[in-house]
Amino acid sequence: MTERTLPHDPYITAVCEALDKAGLKVKDGRTDDCETRGTYCYLNAVIELDMMSVGLQDERPGLLLIWEWHTGREADHGEPDRGPVWKFAELQDDGSNEYPTDLPVYGYASAAAIVEAARKVISHEIKPGDFFNLGQWRGWTGGLIGDSWEHADQLESACAEWDARE
Template sequence: MPKHLPHDDYITAVCAALDKTGPEVKDGRTDDCETRGTYCYLNAVIELDMLTVGLQDEWPHGLLLIWEWHTGIEAGHGEPERGPVWQFAELKDDGSNEHPTDLPVHGYASPEAVAEAARRVASREIQAGSPLGYGQWLGWTGGIIGGSWERADELDAACAAWAADETP
């Protein structure tokens, strides 16, 4: 039986919001990830079903939403600072992806905010691989979408407790 991770309930809530408003979830999973031999971050990958919003021709191989929470212990080595971030990436025909781009939501965004941002990415209102630089979005001037999840403090505490148990 897989162990329960701190972000499982959050990602379940995000998937439910996506399924309610589209694009629906094709696959979603959570994990704790290993870098440089140490378990250093939590992540979730949500693959969206573009057929449910009639955009399968626009996104022939799919669209991913990625959530990561980093401990920050490797920030000096180029890894992200402590905390959460949402990103999106277009899938390629071989199943890989390129240029994950920050999603314009809070790291602990409400599930509805993530769903709204995903709809805007799906319609190409927000575009991946922006030449404008890290944290800027091609075609999007609307700033951060929505607010934080009502259980953000609880999730942050659970992620911090996980980090204390998992990192040296």
């Protein structure tokens, strides 16, 4: 995590703790506020799972779980709409990662939902390249996984307050 406090720190900490408790060990977890196009910021978090903890080190070097909260200010320029989204990306042998794919969870998904979705990615039930288009999932037919985090309202308010200060 970062040294300064960001609105999503408690949320990402709860998700990391749930992943660890479920045996999906977190190798690295960090939060940040990032610039897009040098003008607007967005909140993000990147969680890297330790693939050795699930016995898949030889199959895949790593798995990233990515959370982003966008201001929506640049939606007319192709940037995401306002609000949160979860994505995942598999790491490659050279340290790069594939293009992130949406996770079929709520933007403020419960920690349990993230654990379940990560397990489905690891088992290949959800695959890189599955995506949401025209109101339905392509490649993934299981719908949204889980529910929202019990503190989603507070997180949403904290993100909005952060946005108002930026």
